[in-house]
Amino acid sequence: MMSLFFILITAPFFVGIILKVKAKFAARKLPSILQPFYDVARLFKKGAIYSTTTSFIFKIAPLVYFVSVLMAALFIPIGSLKGFLSFNADFVYFAYLLAFGKFMMIIAAMDTGSSFEGMGANREALYSMLIEPAFFILIASLALFTDNNSFYGLFLNLHISTNLSYILGLAAIYVLMYIAMIENSRSPIDDAKTHLELTMVHEVMVLDNSGFDLALIHIATWIKFSIYGTLISNFIIQNEWPLALQIGSFFFVQMAFAGVVGLLESFRARNKLEKNPQWIIMLSAIAIVLFLTTLIITQKIILY
């Protein structure tokens, strides 16, 4: 329960920090860190326009998407704080739940009959399909490494101490970070600040959403960032640490992660659109290296 509270409390500041870092590097005047929060609050006060082409799918999709992300947050532990829900192979449920949300958002975008949203929808479908194996291989390596198979058990028993396990930790963080970027359609897959619909992925999918629905979609993005930030922080937090230190380092990692995302977005150009699939498959390749490393660590592959 505690972990859910911390994940949700850090979520609203995530996008704020990213914006702040980006503004700093672009030498622009810094927006308030609460700016995204104000934006959403304003949306909650607004009415909505629904396209005449759409059906109930379009109305229910943002709710399903939001709830799926919220539910996904229930599974995530922080250090030795157990997630709200935890069972064997809960990461499978986690991944499929997020997929359900995405499924609904994709068909909602197609529901509008707009060619732009169709573009976004089908890119989202392709990218999230390509990223799926990377996540599963990563989790499989962790399961193998820690001899456990639930999120809580995985991270509780994740002791990064030997040389090879540093590689494991770093590679895992790298893969997770870019999964987060792809899940949230940020650079280098997509550029949140572009204004050309032809090259957008996620932004263009929600062109027709407004008011309450759009607010929920924004909040879902925050929570998604926060979820992946928490997963990353679990690699650093060790469960022998006192609770205060665990929580302190959780906040630190969350902020650092947001900062890194801002930094990357400031300095990295987006990929050429047609190179995106290759680039995403590259993450799976890194995950495979990770898996092999784990096989060496667990002495299933014996090197002489």
Added chain:
Amino acid sequence: MILFLLKAVLILSLGLFFVPKNRKYFFTFSLHLALVVISSFLIFNTFNQVASLKFPFLSLLNNTIYIEIDKLSAFFMLVINFTCLTGIIYAKAYLEPYYKSKSSLEFALHYFSFLWLHIAMLFVVMFRDALAFLIVWEIMALTAFLLVIFENEKKETIKIGIQYLIQMHIAVVFIMIGFIWAYSQTGADFSFDGLSVYFESHNPLPLFLIFFIGFGIKAGFIPLHSWLPHAHPAAPTHVSAVMSGVIIKMGIYGILRVLTYIHHDLFNIGLFILISALVNGLIGVSLAIVQHDIKKLLAYHSIENIGIIGIGIGLGVIGLAINIPALTVLGFAGGILHILNHSLFKSLLFYTAGAVYTQTHTRNIEELGGLIKKMPKTALFFLIGALAICGLPPFNGFISEFLIYSGMFKALLSGNLQTDILLFFAISGLAIIGGLAIFCFTKVFSIVFLGTPRSDKVTHAKEASTSMILAYALIAITILLIGLLPVLFINPLIDIVSIFTKDTQAIQQAIPTLNSISISSGLFIVLIALFWLVRYWQQKRQNIRKDATWACAYTGANPAIHQYTATSYADNFVQISNQITNVKKEFKNFEEAEIFPKERTFQTHSSDKIEDYLIKTPTTFILNFLQKIGVFQTGKIQHYLLYAFAFIMMIFILTLLNLI
């Protein structure tokens, strides 16, 4: 008593030919119902006792044929009954448009075949004697053939029917060879039980492979699948649903049944099943994405799902071989549950797709669109089926895939390097299959039901009739029941799995996990409802408007032309997978001198490479060869006399030279 009733149904089925045309449906429906009630009694008894049910049925060539029902048979009987029952409910409305164009005899034959298909499938899983098994297996193939060619006025349908028939007979030959081989080697019973004697004393792999080919043709294992994507679209919808839902599962039944008799050298068998299943899953779903014919697309998804079932079974067998009970139990449990699940959501998808076909008279999804406004219930049920087939919680497909996943993750910890690498492929394969299924079904659902109509065929569509919706609802309720309360189904599942391994501890440990899944899924639905209410409350006080879709300030957009099509949706996937999907684009490039471009056409085709290489190329080669020989057949009697003369001369000369 049961036996008498069963035989009475068999004899009464002949009455279908004598009943007046307008009563035929009622008559066949009651016979199906009787059959379901009788067999359900048997199923119930089987699950309520430890031993399997065995009693004599009739004597054939001085042999007494026994009906023997164990838990595995009972499970398959359950699947058969459910799908056939919803099929016959659905058939009422589906066959109505044909009422005038088809004669009474044709209707009688169709219903008769459907009933006998149901009967034959029940007997396939009840007989152990090889001869009796082969006879009912043959009846199953023949009745299915008669059902496929219902629309026999189309030449294409007849051709596909014959292709189906030929391939089914190749399957029968392999199964027959399998039985005869085992019989000739051991001299034991000419039955399934006789196989155990053979498997005990010989290397099981070669004989298993023969059976695998025979049953694999039925199940649609790649590369033996080529009948499947043709037969499903050609058949009437309730028949396609039964074909995809249960007939192909008979192949899986055969493989499982043979596996129950093999107790050693299992690793290679498991490996073989696992690899072919992974290939099936990946190629099946990839080819599904590029199809435009909705029923063909669903047929390719059947191939994919056979793959998922196969992954479960393959892992189960590997688990047996290397002694990891968790992998065995969860693999078999997931695979077997997926058999039921697939029969449910696939028949639901076929029924809804069939309703779309009856309303719009086209199966080409590029001509559809916006149907959710005309057929909201059908759309909703299609969506349920689509979500279930993608294995998303809280639907039933998730439960079986989850069982397989949790088996794999458990085994990862206790396996050696070899198994870990296999599991690595299985895990990533299953993940990719899941992702591709989502890609495919977002495509189908959006192109068929969402957006605006792409042709005027959609204009006159109406909601499906009540009996169709009844069939949908029956299935959808079961789908949700399995998805939300999987624990209810776990005990029968444990019974079935214990045929393969006695150590079912791992699945009992899975019960609390499944309970947690029920809770999570329940919470998921409750939260959605809650936020719906919150939004309702928020929007009540706001200005809610309806307006055209936002086209980025361009007001001239016509969604009917500008929206995404199935081809464009699949395009970015095709770009990275064209080795498998084999899509060819046909268009003329613009020339430089062409200042005012003329009208252009653009076409895409996809073809199944495996089918091309395995079926089409050899048959064209043989045909060409035969055509060359055909030169001799001039039709003139003088020529034939000449041939006879030449032949006699040849014999004469050869004899003179002492060559013969």
